[in-house]
Amino acid sequence: MSESKRISNLYQSIYDGNPWLEVTLAGTLKNVTAAQAYKKINPNLNTIWEIVNHLIQWRRNILDRMNGEVIITPDHNYFVPVLDPSEAAWEQSLQTLAKSQEAWNAFFENFDDEHLAKIYVNNGHSYYEHLHGIIQHDVYHLGQIVILKKLL
DSSP states (O other): OOHHHHHHHHHHHHHHSOOTTSOOHHHHHTTOOHHHHHOOSSTTSOOHHHHHHHHHHHHHHHHHHHTTOOOOOOTTTTOOOOSOOSHHHHHHHHHHHHHHHHHHHHHHHHOOGGGGGOBOTTTOOBHHHHHHHHHHHHHHHHHHHHHHHHHO
16 A cells, blocks of 8 residues: 555545544534534634634645645634634534545545655645644644633
């Protein structure tokens, strides 16, 4: 099995598979309502919804980098307040997260391992590091979501 296929399998398992850590993004978010996702547990913490939207934007950011684009990360680091707290808007965020996973799956279908050593110009990190970095990023924030969900 190619290295990129192993990375793809790992990323998919974190989203909705059977990962070693025994929790997934899709499974953790499955029964979260819009009201729960929008609830501010503490003024110093992000909401579940803000974290989900942050994940979506970072997934796009890194995917764009992997496709050769030079991306400037905004000062807000993709943490922005949710303006529409409706169930429909929450469902849209969840669907957008699912579509981001589909986009990553499609990316990996055509990715060649020879590109893993390629360097991204803005930060000097390899594509390999970016791929593992986005997985680590998802897992880090998944942990936050699990904790916030327990506090609801």
